[in-house]
Structures are given as C-alpha cells and as structure tokens.
Amino acid sequence: MPRPGQVKSSTGERFSDRIALGVLTRAFPPELVDEVVAGCGRVEQRRRLLPARVVVYFVLAMCLFSGQGYEEVARLLTQGLERERRWVGTWRVPTTGAIGRARLRLGPEPLRVLFARVCRPVAVPGTVGAWYRGRRLVAVDGTTFDLPDSEANAGFFGRPGTSRGQGRSAYPQARVAVLVECGTHVVFAADVAPLAVRETIAARRLFASLEPGMLLLADRGFHDFELWRAASATGADLLWRIKGNAVLPVLASLPDGSYLSEIFAGHDRRRVDPIRVRVVEYTLGPGGGEEIVYRLITTVHDPSAAPAAESAALYHERWEIETALDEIKTHQGGPGHVLRSRHPAGVEQEILGVLLVHHALRDLMHHAARDVDCDPDRLSFIRTLRVVRRHVTGQAAFSPLPTRRRTPRHPV
Known part of the structure; x- marks a missing residue:
C-alpha cells in the first residue's frame, strides 16, 4: 500500500x-x-x-x-x-x-x-529612478539577523557584545552583506557570514557581481584602500563617502568646486602606490545649527560627467539600500523577528529564502511600475x-x- x-x-x-x-x-x-x-x-x-x-x-x-x-x-x-x-x-x-x-x-x-541563477538587477533603460547618466545605481551595505539561541548557532556565528560592554547579547547573530539595485530595491548579491567577519570582508566577496556601467554607492564604514581597489577593478564606477579625518591632498582644483586627490594604503607610508580620485565636499544641516560635512570620493574624474552638485544629491540614493533592508527585516520578517533555524546550515538556507522571496516581490513591483511608467519607489512594499x-x-x-x-x- x-x-x-x-x-x-x-x-x-x-x-x-x-x-x-x-x-x-x-x-x-x-x-x-x-x-x-x-x-x-x-x-x-x-x-x-x-x-x-x-x-x-x-x-x-x-x-x-x-x-x-x-x-x-x-x-x-x-x-x-x-x-x-x-x-x-x-x-x-x-x-x-x-x-x-x-x-x-x-x-x-x-x-x-x-539565488545565483535568479537574483540579478532587473531595471531596464526605461525604469524610472534606477539610472544616473546611463549608469545603473547600486549600493553595498551590511546587516545582522538575530538567530535562535542554540549552541550550534552561537558556536558558529557568535554573539554581539552588549552596548555597555557587560555580558553578551541574548541572541547569536549572522552577518549579511548585500548589493542592492537602488532604483528597484532588488538584492542581487549576498554573503552570509559569522559575526566576527568584518563587514568590509563580507562585502568584498560580492564584487564579482559588479560590472562596467554600474555606479556603486557606499557609506564611510566601507572606506578602505584595498576594498576601493578591488571594487574599481571590476570596471564599475564608485561614489563613496570617506571619513572626515582622511588626508586628501589637493592636486588640482576643478571648475565645479571638486578637486583631484590621491588615496593610499594605510601601510604605504612612502605613498608610492596611490590611487587617483576626485573629491566632492559639501555640508548639510539647518542654518545657524550644527552642520555635517560630507566628503565623497569617486572614480568619475571628469566633472562634466558627474558635476559636484549632482554627485552630492546622488550619494543620498544610498539610503535606498537601508529601505530595502528594512523591508526584509521589519515588514517581511516582522518587528523583532528572530529566524527559525537552530543550525548554521539552516540559517544560511533560511536567509537565502528570505532574500529570494524579497526578490520575487520586488521584481513583481518593478513590472507593475513599468506598466504605468512610474518609479517603483511609488509602490507600497507592505501592500504588495x-x-x-x-x-x-x-x-x-x-x-x-x-x-x-x-x-x-x-x-x-
């Protein structure tokens, strides 16, 4: 029977x-x-x-x-x-x-x-908000997922320390680095790693998914000479925020207020192997109040190809990756969401499943936006x-x- x-x-x-x-x-x-x-x-x-x-x-x-x-x-x-x-x-x-x-x-x-077969950038030339002067806007960032408190998860992924340095967090955490297409919020590359793996190391594993015709945005937490070298070697253009204390000598001032400079490896004290960059500086903040100074470096050296004012506005498209991660963790997963899996192999399987489902939802939203010729950002992820x-x-x-x-x- x-x-x-x-x-x-x-x-x-x-x-x-x-x-x-x-x-x-x-x-x-x-x-x-x-x-x-x-x-x-x-x-x-x-x-x-x-x-x-x-x-x-x-x-x-x-x-x-x-x-x-x-x-x-x-x-x-x-x-x-x-x-x-x-x-x-x-x-x-x-x-x-x-x-x-x-x-x-x-x-x-x-x-x-x-994930590797399906999760690719989906924007087409007519996709509203996905491009800047012919370059596909993408961003890199990292996040963490709370895991069930099992010996296997804690042993493999590790736990974060508490904010006051007393003891450790109740939950083990997995580190996840992602590449996101800014205009559609589609995640097209991801790396799952133990918490001890630095965000920059996890991000570097994603760079095989970069290609010429992309413009990669990143915040100052990703500024690293070797990481910049690896990302630019893919042929993609870069626009990254840099830390305020970085030394950036002015080599040549440009008509739009930006200037050419060089960055060096931290161990290169003789500065014999520099990388040429263009620097855009600007301030944000209320009039009369505390202002925040932003310093951006880019591989686009010609100011006519990306004027300083446009580059400054463009950098803030990086926040689209924060929105995508919020969709995944807060709305798709739910507030305070803890994954189900009590074993490391199951954790990776589940995180990939979460990203695959998000990709399916965002691809559907992209198709719907194209049908009415609107920006995919105008559609509600929660309603979808x-x-x-x-x-x-x-x-x-x-x-x-x-x-x-x-x-x-x-x-x-």
Missing part, C-alpha cells in the same frame, strides 16, 4: 507535483527548481513525503509567512488542492520534525544556486506583501492560523 505522500492521480502525478505558490512559482518555476536540485545532487533515491522540490518551496513559503508554524506552512502549500478537488486521494501533512529533517537533507546549496500573501492563501483555499510550534527532533 503506498504511503500517503506517494498517492498519485489518474495521470500518474504525485500530490507534491501540483504544489504552487503563485508569485513565487512565477519567479522560481518548477523546472528551474528541479534543475537546481538535480545539479546539487539532492534528487531523492526513493519517494518521500517531502521531495526536494517541495522542500525548496516550503522554505520560500515559510519566509513569506514568517509568523506561521512549520505544519501550517505545509498545509498552506497543499490543502487547497484537495478542497478544490484537483486531487483524488489524501496527503498527510508532515510533522515539524519531518520538515526539520527534510530541510537538513536539502541544505543551503540549492537555495544558494537558485499583503496582496501576495492573500493570493497564495486564496490559491490554496486556506487562511493561515497561528499554531503551537513543536521542537523538531533534528532542528535546523
């Missing part, structure tokens, strides 16, 4: 072959997921209640419905097929423990490959998230309800 998870329809399909997630299935079609799963060697040797393709979609669904328990997410994926009589037979909802073991079998690699959640639950004929979560025997 076949197991419930192996019940077939009259066409010979398995129940799990019919699983779909609306917008997420559009962004990550079954054929692509199957190809990625096979390429990563995760194809099952025997029929399971939770085949690898279903587990991939489960991870995406749990990152869309961050407040739901494992078993409710599993019902969301499948119950509607029975209620709409699109399936003859029964399908047993897996237990929390079974789902945890299935996530362990899958591991993070298929999600990593799926709600619409997509309703669409998925409506498709499954199921309204998710909170449930009591069980502790899996093999947590991930």
Whole structure:
C-alpha cells in the first residue's frame, strides 16, 4: 500500500507535483527548481513525503509567512488542492520534525544556486529612478539577523557584545552583506557570514557581481584602500563617502568646486602606490545649527560627467539600500523577528529564502511600475506583501492560523 505522500492521480502525478505558490512559482518555476536540485545532487533515491522540490518551496513559503508554524506552512502549500478537488486521494501533512529533517537533507546549496541563477538587477533603460547618466545605481551595505539561541548557532556565528560592554547579547547573530539595485530595491548579491567577519570582508566577496556601467554607492564604514581597489577593478564606477579625518591632498582644483586627490594604503607610508580620485565636499544641516560635512570620493574624474552638485544629491540614493533592508527585516520578517533555524546550515538556507522571496516581490513591483511608467519607489512594499500573501492563501483555499510550534527532533 503506498504511503500517503506517494498517492498519485489518474495521470500518474504525485500530490507534491501540483504544489504552487503563485508569485513565487512565477519567479522560481518548477523546472528551474528541479534543475537546481538535480545539479546539487539532492534528487531523492526513493519517494518521500517531502521531495526536494517541495522542500525548496516550503522554505520560500515559510519566509513569506514568517509568523506561521512549520505544519501550517505545509498545509498552506497543499490543502487547497484537495478542497478544490484537483486531487483524488489524501496527503498527510508532515510533522515539524519531518520538515526539520527534510530541510537538513536539502541544505543551503540549492537555495544558494537558485539565488545565483535568479537574483540579478532587473531595471531596464526605461525604469524610472534606477539610472544616473546611463549608469545603473547600486549600493553595498551590511546587516545582522538575530538567530535562535542554540549552541550550534552561537558556536558558529557568535554573539554581539552588549552596548555597555557587560555580558553578551541574548541572541547569536549572522552577518549579511548585500548589493542592492537602488532604483528597484532588488538584492542581487549576498554573503552570509559569522559575526566576527568584518563587514568590509563580507562585502568584498560580492564584487564579482559588479560590472562596467554600474555606479556603486557606499557609506564611510566601507572606506578602505584595498576594498576601493578591488571594487574599481571590476570596471564599475564608485561614489563613496570617506571619513572626515582622511588626508586628501589637493592636486588640482576643478571648475565645479571638486578637486583631484590621491588615496593610499594605510601601510604605504612612502605613498608610492596611490590611487587617483576626485573629491566632492559639501555640508548639510539647518542654518545657524550644527552642520555635517560630507566628503565623497569617486572614480568619475571628469566633472562634466558627474558635476559636484549632482554627485552630492546622488550619494543620498544610498539610503535606498537601508529601505530595502528594512523591508526584509521589519515588514517581511516582522518587528523583532528572530529566524527559525537552530543550525548554521539552516540559517544560511533560511536567509537565502528570505532574500529570494524579497526578490520575487520586488521584481513583481518593478513590472507593475513599468506598466504605468512610474518609479517603483511609488509602490507600497507592505501592500504588495499583503496582496501576495492573500493570493497564495486564496490559491490554496486556506487562511493561515497561528499554531503551537513543536521542537523538531533534528532542528535546523
């Protein structure tokens, strides 16, 4: 007698072959997921209640419905097929423990490959707000995710110290560096690392995704000679804020008020290997009050290609990456959100799932904005998230309800 998870329809399909997630299935079609799963060697040797393709979609669904328990997410994926009589037979909802073991079998690699295959910049030449004089605006930044307090997570990722230096934080944290397309908020490169890995090191791993025709924005926390050298070597142009105490000799004054200068490696005391940069300085602040001095350096040396006033205004587009991270952590995840995964491999898998879901939402918003020729920033991420959640639950004929979560025997 076949197991419930192996019940077939009259066409010979398995129940799990019919699983779909609306917008997420559009962004990550079954054929692509199957190809990625096979390429990563995760194809099952025997029929399971939770085949690898279903587990991939489960991870995406749990990152869309961050407040739901494992078993409710599993019902969301499948119950509607029975209620709409699109399936003859029964399908047993897996237990929390079974789902945890299935996530362990899958591991993070298929999600990593799926991210690399799908998550690219999406702006086209007509996308409003995504370009500056033919250059695609992108930004780099980092953030942290709170993790469940398990020995495995604490041992691998580490904990931050408290603000007063007394003890350590209640939660381990993972460091995540990202590249974001400013005009669409699409994350197109990401690196997940332990907290001890410096933000600049994690960011450098992303530079393979930069290319000529991009203009990379970064705040002063990323100013580092070697990091600048590595980023500029990709052919992308750079516009970074620099620390106020950096020594920038004036080599030549330019008509727009900017000037040419040089930066050096911190260990290069003889200054024999400089990099030529152009410097833009300006102040912001209320009249008569305290003003903040901004100093920007750029690879665009010709002031006619990026005048100082425009460069100063352009730098503040970097805040779009802060907005994208807020969408991911506060709205998609929820205020005070702590990831589910109690094992490092599951943490990376889950973070990649969160980023994949955000990419699907933002790509959908980009297409909607193009249809009406407006800036994607004018569309509400929160409303889009709600619409997509309703669409998925409506498709499954199921309204998710909170449930009591069980502790899996093999947590991930």
